[in-house]
Amino acid sequence: MKRVLAAVGAAALTLCAEGAQAQDAREFCPDRPGLGTPACTLDRGHAALELGLLDWTHDSGGADETDEFATGDLLLRYGLTDSLEVQLGWTAYTHSRARSGNLVETADGVGDLLVALRQNLHNPDGSGFSIALMPYATLPIGSDGIGAGDWGGGLIVPMSQELAGGFSLQFTAEADAAVDADGDGRHFAYSGVIGLGIPISDAIGATAELSAGRDEDPSGHATEVLAGLSAGWMPNDDFQFDVGANIGLNHNAADLELYLGIAKRF
Numbered sequence: 479m480k481r482v483l484a485a486v487g488a489a490a491l492t493l494c495a496e497g498a499q500a501q502d503a504r505e506f507c508p509d510r511p512g513l514g515t516p517a518c519t520l521d522r523g524h525a526a527l528e529l530g531l532l533d534w535t536h537d538s539g540g541a542d543e544t545d546e547f548a549t550g551d552l553l554l555r556y557g558l559t560d561s562l563e564v565q566l567g568w569t570a571y572t573h574s575r576a577r578s579g580n581l582v583e584t585a586d587g588v589g590d591l592l593v594a595l596r597q598n599l600h601n602p603d604g605s606g607f608s609i610a611l612m613p614y615a616t617l618p619i620g621s622d623g624i625g626a627g628d629w630g631g632g633l634i635v636p637m638s639q640e641l642a643g644g645f646s647l648q649f650t651a652e653a654d655a656a657v658d659a660d661g662d663g664r665h666f667a668y669s670g671v672i673g674l675g676i677p678i679s680d681a682i683g684a685t686a687e688l689s690a691g692r693d694e695d696p697s698g699h700a701t702e703v704l705a706g707l708s709a710g711w712m713p714n715d716d717f718q719f720d721v722g723a724n725i726g727l728n729h730n731a732a733d734l735e736l737y738l739g740i741a742k743r744f
Contacts, residue, residue: 503715504603508741509553509565511708511720513689514650514671515612515636518604519596520557520743528553528741530569537732541579544732548572548589551739561602565614567592572624587621609637616657627661630654644677648685659697667693673706684709703727716743 507518510528520526530551537544550570557563569589576583594614601608612634618625632654639647649672656667669691676684687706693699708722717740724735 503743506712506716506718506741506743507604508710508718508720509555510718510739510741511710511722511737512673512685513687513704513706513724514648514673514685515634516604516648517598517601517608517610517636517638519561519563519598519602519610520555522557522560524557524743526555526741526743528555528739530737530739532739533735533737535732535735537726537734539729541577543577544575546572546574551589553592561598563596565592565594565596567594574623585621585623587624588619590620590625591617593617604638605640607637607639609635611635618657626657628657628663630657630664632656632667638675646675648673648675648687652691656693656695659695663696665694665696667691667695669702678709681713682709682711700730701728702731704731717741 503521503524504518506526507516508526508528509516510530531549533548533551535544535546548569548571551567552570553565553567555563555565568591572587572589574585592614593616594612596610596612598608598610613631614634615631616626616629618628620626632652635651637649641647650670652669654667655664657663658665669689671687671689673685673687676686678684685706685708687708689702689704689706691702693702703726704724705727706722706724708720710718710720712718719738719740721738722736724732726733
């Protein structure tokens with residue numbers, strides 16, 4: 479009987495400790511959804527799994543038309559310290575279909591591997607003014623026609639500022655050693671995203687964004703401008719369901735992207 483009481487007591491202490499740990503954890507801030515990147519990081523010892531359930535991108539111009547479907551867009555995050563997290567990203571399946579006149583080309587397979595670190599420099603919970611540095615690299619493990627074909631890398635600098643009424647102003651600057659279109663070598667590319675976080679309720683938030691990027695590929699330089707609107711619903715402190723849409727604002731940007739996904743903190 480004493481052994482039973484001891485076991486019950488130990489279990490109760492464990493549950494209390496876990497409850498205290500959950501209460502001590504910062505507010506969960508997923509990377510999903512949206513065009514920008516948050517500056518906040520996970521608590522030390524906490525992990526998050528973010529999954530893109532479906533992503534469809536459509537682009538058309540004259541006789542050319544491209545559709546791309548992706549599912550299983552995985553991002554695994556882990557808090558190494560209270561202000562530093564590591565990330566691994568990979569897309570399980572992508573199908574691409576490109577039509578030019580009567581010629582149709584398709585490709586299927588997995589994506590490249592993303593490896594990143596995010597070091598927050600001020601307010602890792604995202605409160606007040608928050609800023610972070612996020613170096614990353616992509617490793618060419620993707621299938622032919624889906625992966626970039628060579629390694630790439632870059633630096634992302636996300637920033638955010640809380641405003642009155644629960645609103646927030648967000649900005650993401652990025653500079654990349656992007657892979658050339660022919661899959662051999664790299665070139666300079668850069669972009670910026672500005673967004674407004676909009677509180678709808680205690681559990682639902684939306685973000686309106688504008689993105690502009692410049693790609694200096696040797697095959698031809700291009701500027702891409704996008705507008706995005708996304709929303710996330712958090713039924714509890716550790717889970718989010720999200721949806722979003724991006725619209726191309728110039729001829730270099732894809733006409734439309736629709737996506738949905740989930741994020742879970744452990």
